[in-house]
Amino acid sequence: MSDWTLLGKAQIPGTDQFMYLYQGKDDFSIKLARGQELMNTRKHGSEDALGELPCRRIKEVHNARVLIGGLGMGFTLAAALRTLGPHAEVTVAELIPEVVEWNRGPLGERSGRPLEDPRTRVHVGDVVRLLKQSKGRFDVIALDIDNGPEGLTRSSNNWLYSLMGVATAQSALKPGGVLAYWSAAKDDDFHDLLKSCGLLVDQVQVYAHGHKGARHTLWLATC
Ligand SMILES: C[S@@+](CC[C@H](N)C(=O)[O-])C[C@H]1O[C@@H](n2cnc3c(N)ncnc32)[C@H](O)[C@@H]1O
16 A cells, blocks of 8 residues: 555444545545455446436436435445436435545545535435435435445445345335445345335446446346
């Protein structure tokens, strides 16, 4: 990591673990303890797709209400804003206050400063709590709070990928709304779980960067 400068450190709420923001020559990187990279500014094709693909499906909704969880490096939020119209409102829920601050600083340039868009609302806190308080509120919910059904950040995040978690997210959608999940890897059990909730599910493989190499998985599930 010698070419990388540590810019920030934040405790992950509910754990004794930390998250670190590094700046390299051309890119930023967010890492967990033991040097495990959560994401970087070079590869964000699948994060962009998580914002764009579900929002394309509700493009015609005049006052679309969208929830993104979490903020990360802001690429999913920025892609949703690019896809939606001027009357949309996009709430981004982010657990770690420092991550929001990092995006208001130099990191925010990379995603085009989506936090400054007047359609953006920031909720600092657990997206799970927000979902539980939001019955029938959103046209799209796009979730990328961890590595996928097998969480890296905090084990309590795994709940969101359980039957109860999916049902809670589903009940926060308006009729015809779209629930989208990001995952680093394919997961047939999770795919089946979404279908068992009565959702119409598309599983999509998206390149992490450009048009070759590693691919990530998105599920787009419609009520
Ligand atoms: C992989 S990053 C998201 C990347 C994002 N899609 C992007 O475009 O940059 C995961 C983010 O979710 C946040 N997070 C983790 N657990 C959360 C929770 N329970 N509620 C809200 N945010 C959470 C993390 O702090 C981190 O910023």
